[in-house]
Amino acid sequence: MAKLNWGMIGGGLGSQIGPAHRLGALADGHFTLAAGALDHRPDVGRDYAQSLGIAPDRAYGDWREMLMGERNRPDRCDLVTVATPNATHFDITKAFLEAGFHVLCEKPMTMTVEEGEEIVRIAARSGRICAVNYCYSAYPMIRQARAMVRAGDIGAVRLVVTNFSHGHHGDAADAENPRVRWRYDPAVAGVSGQFADCGIHALHMASFICDDQVETLSADFASTLPSRTLEDDAMVNFRLSRGTVGRLWTSSVAIGRQHGFDIQVFGETGGLRWASEQPNQLIYTPLGGRTQIIEKGESGLCDDAKRLSRVAIAHPEGFPLAVANIYCDLADAIRGTPRDGLPLAEAGLRSMAAVHSAVASARAKGAWVDARPPMFR
Structure with missing residues (x-):
């Protein structure tokens, strides 16, 4: 089965949550890290993305550049993860959903209830998956x-x-x-x-x-x-x-x-x-x-x-693999098999x-x- 293309916004060098997402997304072979806008400092973000193996033309300076660069590519991202500061979640998630991307957003999904209701409506209208990283579940x-x-x-x-x-x-x-x-x-x-x-x-x-x-x-x-x-x-x-x-x-x-x-x-x-x-x-x-x-x-x-x-039993599976389970459920859902436990x-x-x-x-x-x-x- 072909791997899905995955892009990440935020979660760059020094991020607390970024490594857990990268370990989780790549753990089971469902995704390839294809694109990223990983830092609020464009040059730092581009350099770090390339150090992770992202091609130079898909190592973006910010999320808007990534949206423009990915939206018309034949090999565009199947899933975009939003791991930026809280106040930016709504704008980024909304923009990528409306452009037809599936999105995994870090919590909290939005800053206001009204924004949250709008995301729910946009996801329903677009037919795209919008999931939230309640990975402990x-x-x-x-x-x-x-x-x-x-x-x-x-x-x-x-x-x-x-x-x-x-x-x-x-x-x-x-x-x-x-x-x-x-x-x-x-x-x-x-x-x-x-x-x-x-x-x-x-x-x-x-x-x-x-x-x-x-x-x-x-x-x-x-x-x-x-x-x-x-x-x-x-x-x-x-x-x-x-x-x-x-x-x-x-x-x-x-x-x-x-x-x-x-x-x-x-x-x-x-x-x-x-x-x-x-x-x-x-x-x-x-x-x-x-x-x-x-x-x-x-x-x-x-x-x-x-x-x-x-x-096997008695061998620990820790936090990154709980995150990986979210990505497993997302991969199944993107491929057409919805999973009941995926937090939407x-x-x-x-x-x-x-x-x-x-x-x-x-x-x-x-x-x-x-x-x-x-x-x-």
């Missing part, structure tokens, strides 16, 4: 957890508790570091800091495993460093549409926590627990029974968990609606608010 054992909930293995879900909390922005002396500061700058990050950065991964995961959507929420935000305009700690209570109770904590000042992303799902007849720092294991406790460890690679897993595992623009829109609702709730001292985007109410 592509870990094999998360797909297993979702399958078990769908199969009724833990009964109706009563409660979901999740958090994404780390301490890597807890040093006040490091607050002006450019790699940290932008996350709390409204001009770049938008209306929310930590919740929009990490909390929406946890919120998406709750919806994904429970196979349900957030309907209402109540939020408390805190900026524990006085220099920060946006929150670095948030507590969000929420309700899913079928009545499941949700609890979410996210923080960037929890010194001592490293990655700190985990989730617990409690049903009528059992419970599940998963942590990103031990991603190969899903902990399952049936009502009245012994706690069990379900391992990636063991027999009897759901089809998605088996399909998205590459190496609708997921990005719901996350942005939840962000704006949480901001409104926090400003109203925790008032419960509707978390759904207007087009889905």
Whole structure:
């Protein structure tokens, strides 16, 4: 099967997320890195793209140049990844969708709910795929957890508790570091800091495993460093549409926590627990029974968990291969086989609606608010 042509915008030299995308996209032989506009400094971006093997005529200075250069090529990109700062996601994603490209956008997909609704409409109108990189939902054992909930293995879900909390922005002396500061700058990050950065991964995961959507929420935000305009700690209570109770904590000042992303799902007849720092294991406790460890690679897993595992049991598959699973699902979808677990623009829109609702709730001292985007109410 011929490889698909892939292009990348952002994610250049020194980027935190760029290497994960390149490792992920190229891991399974589905894509070739054919084009890129990798840096906001045109010459740096061109040089770095060529160092990665991109041909000089497809090593672009910026995304607009890449759009013009790719749109009429017979071998143009099949998929474009947007891994630029938050405030640029909407314009780039919109332009490439309208030009007929499939797009994978980093989260948050947009800065506003209205922009998110427009992306959903453009994707539907164009017939192009717009996916959002909620890559944690592509870990094999998360797909297993979702399958078990769908199969009724833990009964109706009563409660979901999740958090994404780390301490890597807890040093006040490091607050002006450019790699940290932008996350709390409204001009770049938008209306929310930590919740929009990490909390929406946890919120998406709750919806994904429970196979349900957030309907209402109540939020408390805190900026524990006085220099920060946006929150670095948030507590969000929420309700899913079928009545499941949700609890979410996210923080960037929890010194001592490293990655700190985990989730617990409690049903009528059992419970599940998963942590990103031990991603190969899903902990399952049936009502009245012994706690069990379900391992990636063991027999009897759901089809998605088996399909998205590459190496034998007890061999770890980490974050880049979770990103790779998103690219596997994208490759299948582009070739005509849609994958149920692929997070599409609708997921990005719901996350942005939840962000704006949480901001409104926090400003109203925790008032419960509707978390759904207007087009889905």
